[in-house]
Amino acid sequence: MKRMKSSKKMFALCLIFLLLRKIAATHLSAKHLVSANIGDIVTLPCSHENSLALKFLWYKQTLGEHPKILSTFNDYDNNATFLNEFKDDHRFSVQIGKTINKLSISDLRLSDSATYYCGSSYSNKVEFGKGFIVIVKGSGFRKTSVVQQPESESVHPGDSVSLNCTINTGTCEGEHSVYWFRRDSGESPPGIISTNGDRSGQCMKSSESGSPTQSCVYNLPKRNLSLSDTGTYYCAVESGGEILFGNGTKLEVLYQNRLLLVYCLGVALGVSFILIIVLTCIMYKIKKRTCLQCRGYIFHSQAPGDPSMGHDADNLQYVALNLNKNMSRRQRKNTEEETVVLYSSIRQ
Incomplete structure (x- = not known):
């Protein structure tokens, strides 16, 4: 039994890894990470400009599961065909244009948390385009919630930090797996940086609310941080067949010489202010001395014994x-x- 569970988790992890590699190959940027609340509407665009394909598809990849075809449509047709369990789900719709099509999901549910990516079919080959990781945040009425602390953290290179992911469950039964994702500020896609498939976190039981609850804390230690570790870290929890995402922790690694730069700028500003005062005093003294010399010259030129007046003796x-x-x-x-x-x- 344990061997089957471990093999299942390894299979799910391999699928996640392959999916992230596929997303990276299609130039998925950080802006394709969509976060929404229950009941919201999301629209995912997919461009097929300059494409020779005649058939286009939308796929849904739930964490730990196989990709499923969501809808298909032909280039010459304006109507999309929905397949599998999406056939009778009117929350899904596809808007078809000449160079772009958009997948819309209304009245979001927690089960809609997945990766959606479009593909184009040509000559029996499917090429994947842009992918979107959709994170649906649960409401406060759910028995299970995921909280990340701290919300933001600023550190210096070489420091260490521990990111916490707290899972509050309504019951003390059942198992869940924890995955850590990191989204940096560049164009690289979010990727799995750590997994915790076993319940090795610190779990505490509490009955203060009247019903037995359990809080499990999972830590992600980060040591000897560098500038490349800057980004937003998310923990994803697989519990009861659903994927719950945390609110994320923004980690910022500051430049080591930023404080020194502030000090240098302050000293430079002070020196500049002193130089301005000194130059002002020097200019004032020069101007005053020049005026005194001008007055002496005028008095001397107007004196009776001035030789310059000799030519006017007549x-x-x-x-x-x-x-x-x-x-x-x-x-x-x-x-x-x-x-x-x-x-x-x-x-x-």
């Missing part, structure tokens, strides 16, 4: 004033006669 008039007229006799005897000569320049 235009000068001399007037002698006797300032002793109003002096007393005593003052006139003790003081020599003073004569003041005024020079008046006459412009012609």
Whole structure:
């Protein structure tokens, strides 16, 4: 019995690995990870421009299961044909255009969590196009919930961190498997980085809510982190035939010299401010000294003994004033006669 369970888990893991490799080969970018809530509507576009195919298909790949054909339609027909259990499920619809078709899923359910990808058939060969990983988040009324902590974490290169995935179940029975995905900020697809197929996490029973519940905590240790470890980490739990996804933990590995850069910028700003003050003082002193020199030059150029005025000697008039007229006799005897000569320049 244990051998059958282990082989089943290995088979599911191989399918997941092959699916992710196929998605990576079709240039699946980070934007093709779609997260929605129960009851929402999602639309998945698939372009078939410049394609020679005459038949197009949509597939659904549930975690741990084989891919299933969801719908098919021909290039010359505007109606899609739904197959398998999707035949009578009116929540699925396909909008067909000349160069693009869109798969719409309304009234989302938890069972809709899967990977959807389109394909084109030509000469008995099927080529896969874009893939979309759809994550349907459950409501708070479910007995099973998945919570990831912390929601975000900022670390430096070389640090270590432990990401937690807590599974709250309504009963203490049953088994579940845990898978860890990482989506980076680039164009590479989300990929499985760790699996925990066995219940080796720390489980605790609680009856505070009136009914027995169980919380299992699974840890993903990350040591000696580097810039390539930056991204959003999701844990997926397989429980009771359903796949539940956590809310994700955003891990950001900061540059090691970012703090040093802040310090350097602060010092540079302070030095620049001091230089501005010093240059302002120097300019003020230079301007003040220049003004004083200008005033001295003007005074010197206007002095009576200025040689520059010698060539205008013919235009000068001399007037002698006797300032002793109003002096007393005593003052006139003790003081020599003073004569003041005024020079008046006459412009012609």
